[in-house]
Amino acid sequence: MSGPMRRIETDLLVVGGGPAGLEAARAAAEAGIAVDLVDAGFRPGGQYWMQDPTGAAPLSVQGEEGAAAIAKSQASGVAFHAGAEVFAAFPDRRVLANTADGPIEFVPRAIIVATGAHDRAMPFPGWTLPGVMTPGAGQRLAKLGGASAGERVVLAGSGPFLLAVAETLVKLGKPPVALIEARHTDLAIIAHLARHPGRWREAARLLVAARAIPERRSGWIVTEAIGDERVTAIRIAPVDRSGRIDRDRSETIGGIDALLVGWGFRPMIELTALLRCRHEHDPALGGWHCITDRASGRTSVEGVYAAGEVTGIAGAVPARLSGRLAGLSAAADLGADTAGDESERASLGEQLARARAFSDGLGRLYAPPADLATLAQDDTIVCRCEEITRAEIASAFAAGTDAVAGAKIWTRAGMGRCQGRICGAAIADIAAAETGITPREAGFNPPRIPLRPVPLSAVLEATRDGQE
Amino acid sequence: MSALVTIDLDGRAVEAEAGRPLGALLHRELNAVLRHTAKDGAPRGLFCGMGVCFDCLVRVDGREGVRACVTPIRAGMRVETVRS
Numbered sequence: 010m011s012g013p014m015r016r017i018e019t020d021l022l023v024v025g026g027g028p029a030g031l032e033a034a035r036a037a038a039e040a041g042i043a044v045d046l047v048d049a050g051f052r053p054g055g056q057y058w059m060q061d062p063t064g065a066a067p068l069s070v071q072g073e074e075g076a077a078a079i080a081k082s083q084a085s086g087v088a089f090h091a092g093a094e095v096f097a098a099f100p101d102r103r104v105l106a107n108t109a110d111g112p113i114e115f116v117p118r119a120i121i122v123a124t125g126a127h128d129r130a131m132p133f134p135g136w137t138l139p140g141v142m143t144p145g146a147g148q149r150l151a152k153l154g155g156a157s158a159g160e161r162v163v164l165a166g167s168g169p170f171l172l173a174v175a176e177t178l179v180k181l182g183k184p185p186v187a188l189i190e191a192r193h194t195d196l197a198i199i200a201h202l203a204r205h206p207g208r209w210r211e212a213a214r215l216l217v218a219a220r221a222i223p224e225r226r227s228g229w230i231v232t233e234a235i236g237d238e239r240v241t242a243i244r245i246a247p248v249d250r251s252g253r254i255d256r257d258r259s260e261t262i263g264g265i266d267a268l269l270v271g272w273g274f275r276p277m278i279e280l281t282a283l284l285r286c287r288h289e290h291d292p293a294l295g296g297w298h299c300i301t302d303r304a305s306g307r308t309s310v311e312g313v314y315a316a317g318e319v320t321g322i323a324g325a326v327p328a329r330l331s332g333r334l335a336g337l338s339a340a341a342d343l344g345a346d347t348a349g350d351e352s353e354r355a356s357l358g359e360q361l362a363r364a365r366a367f368s369d370g371l372g373r374l375y376a377p378p379a380d381l382a383t384l385a386q387d388d389t390i391v392c393r394c395e396e397i398t399r400a401e402i403a404s405a406f407a408a409g410t411d412a413v414a415g416a417k418i419w420t421r422a423g424m425g426r427c428q429g430r431i432c433g434a435a436i437a438d439i440a441a442a443e444t445g446i447t448p449r450e451a452g453f454n455p456p457r458i459p460l461r462p463v464p465l466s467a468v469l470e471a472t473r474d475g476q477e
Numbered sequence: 478m479s480a481l482v483t484i485d486l487d488g489r490a491v492e493a494e495a496g497r498p499l500g501a502l503l504h505r506e507l508n509a510v511l512r513h514t515a516k517d518g519a520p521r522g523l524f525c526g527m528g529v530c531f532d533c534l535v536r537v538d539g540r541e542g543v544r545a546c547v548t549p550i551r552a553g554m555r556v557e558t559v560r561s
Binding site for chain 1: 494495496497498500501502504505508509510511514516517519520521522523524525526527528529530531532540542546547549
């Protein structure tokens with residue numbers, strides 16, 4: 010099926026072609042370092058700088074910005090490997106990525122992990138019905154697929170990203186029929202925005218998009234998706250300022266064909282976890298995230314750097330800044346003597362701190378409601394891959410385990426193809442509800458090789474060279 | 478800019494734009510239902526849309542377990558949905 014495995018020795022391997030990865034790669038390449046960049050997408054840009062796959066004009070300002078960043082990165086001499094999905098990494102910094110033409114083994118002197126984030130999904134009755142998707146999925150359908158998720162779409166959950174999706178759907182001529190935001194509108198958001206004038210233009214743009222949505226509610230939450238073969242209606246209920254859901258005042262919204270529901274993002278830590286970098290847990294930063302020295306992007310593992318969302322959810326501005334910082338410091342550590350002078354790096358560090366203050370504040374303002382973990386009922390599927398219900402997971406905690414990894418062994422929850430990327434955090438919340446420990450104490454499932462399913466031929470090629 | 482190509486979807490010819498995600502096409506053509514699960518026989522469709530959740534699995538050119546959401550449409554590809 011595939012020939013001998015390609016082997017690429019390089020100074021620096023950047024994993025991820027979004028804002029953080031592209032900036033990191035360009036900074037290091039311009040400092041004279043040999044840089045290879047792997048990205049799982051067929052065109053670089055990541056989720057934020059998503060590029061139209063047909064080559065059509067970008068649907069958004071982000072697309073235009075991304076096209077410029079990709080062009081600059083390419084001009085700096087970075088070697089791009091698109092459509093390459095990383096499925097293994099080893100302590101000696103070898104990284105294996107699978108492509109349509111078989112696996113590639115990278116042997117870099119240093120790695121920058123810029124793997125980004127995915128939507129923060131939480132289980133609730135009906136969330137496995139076709140037509141129920143994450144807001145990110147709706148955004149990709151629109152930007153990559155050129156189509157709306159449905160004719161009558163409801164956007165729900167919490168956070169500013171819902172407005173970004175609304176903006177895309179409005180541009181497609183398919184404005185959502187309703188926006189159900191769990192957070193109450195209050196002065197705290199206005200006060201937060203007031204402190205960051207650099208973000209006013211963006212906020213204004215998003216609010217214009219929101220005005221095209223006929224029904225907008227704040228302080229409401231979707232408690233159930235209803236349908237046989239696909240979603241046709243939802244139940245919603247008010248949620249008070251302390252996060253308690255009032256089911257006695259439930260209402261039904263019918264006649265819909267898609268529900269995009271999400272609670273912000275989670276850092277994609279599988280690679281940094283596999284490389285044994287230190288991680289911490291903070292709900293405002295999306296949960297588990299890789300700890301870095303903010304001034305350099307260094308992780309706790311020598312030769313491994315991280316930038317962007319994997320270091321805690323903060324958005325595109327901090328991603329670019331932290332990417333450039335990581336690229337410059339990796340280049341300097343690899344021996345480049347022109348890799349950003351002290352004053353440039355200090356200035357980048359100050360800009361990053363300011364940008365992060367804005368995002369951290371938003372993360373705290375849009376924290377998911379306290380009752381979110383109570384939405385899943387006994388018979389609600391929590392682990393989508395293995396079809397494990399909340400009751401089955403609760404029984405594992407009743408029987409004595411108090412960890413996400415324990416629930417996996419006892420019930421298979423998290424053992425499927427997604428390796429618990431979708432359900433792991435929900436299981437930690439269930440552990441907290443059932444045992445009284447914190448979600449942090451419940452931990453997460455350590456990633457396993459292969460991180461993503463790969464053809465057996467790729468594994469055989471990889472293990473032939475890399476017997477551990 | 479984009480080329481219209483024909484693919485084989487469960488034995489019928491379907492026109493689509495090359496390069497766009499297969500998942501987007503299937504979402505439309507199959508009324509959102511991409512498969513039924515092995516254990517409960519429950520319908521599933523696109524969920525994460527970005528290759529993370531593995532809910533949109535189909536068979537492409539005889540290969541099992543292909544994520545439709547991250548698979549670009551190519552001329553002549555043979556797509557089979559898996560219904561249990």
